[in-house]
Amino acid sequence: MPSLPSAASAADMNQVEYLGLCDRTAVEWETLRNYEMFSLSPDGSFPMMKASRSKAVRLADREVMMVGGGRCFRVSLSNHPTQNKLQS
Incomplete structure (x- = not known):
């Protein structure tokens, strides 16, 4: 299988907002x-991903962190732009 392509430098990358x-x-x-995203805060700040x-x-x-249990807030990325973003 082919490897993933990579950008040569940050100048070759675009800024994105999710x-x-x-x-x-x-x-x-x-x-x-x-691989599900979550946050320790109800405002969704500092998102993390469960790896195992x-x-x-x-x-x-x-940074990888060891986790034994606890409570967290699921975070889902949206693929639906808001009206404000469409007007920009």
Whole structure:
């Protein structure tokens, strides 16, 4: 299989902005599926991703954290632009 292409430098990249939704109710760590995004805060700040049953990855710096359990808020990226974004 071919490898993923990569950008030569940051100058070859575009700036992007993602919209997302954050659950209002916390869920148990065990209910998240692998590679599902979550936040420890109900406002969705500092999103993370569940990597395995006992590991999470902070998306800001790709730091791997060991996790034994707890509660978190699911984060879902939205693929529907808002009216404000369409008018820009």
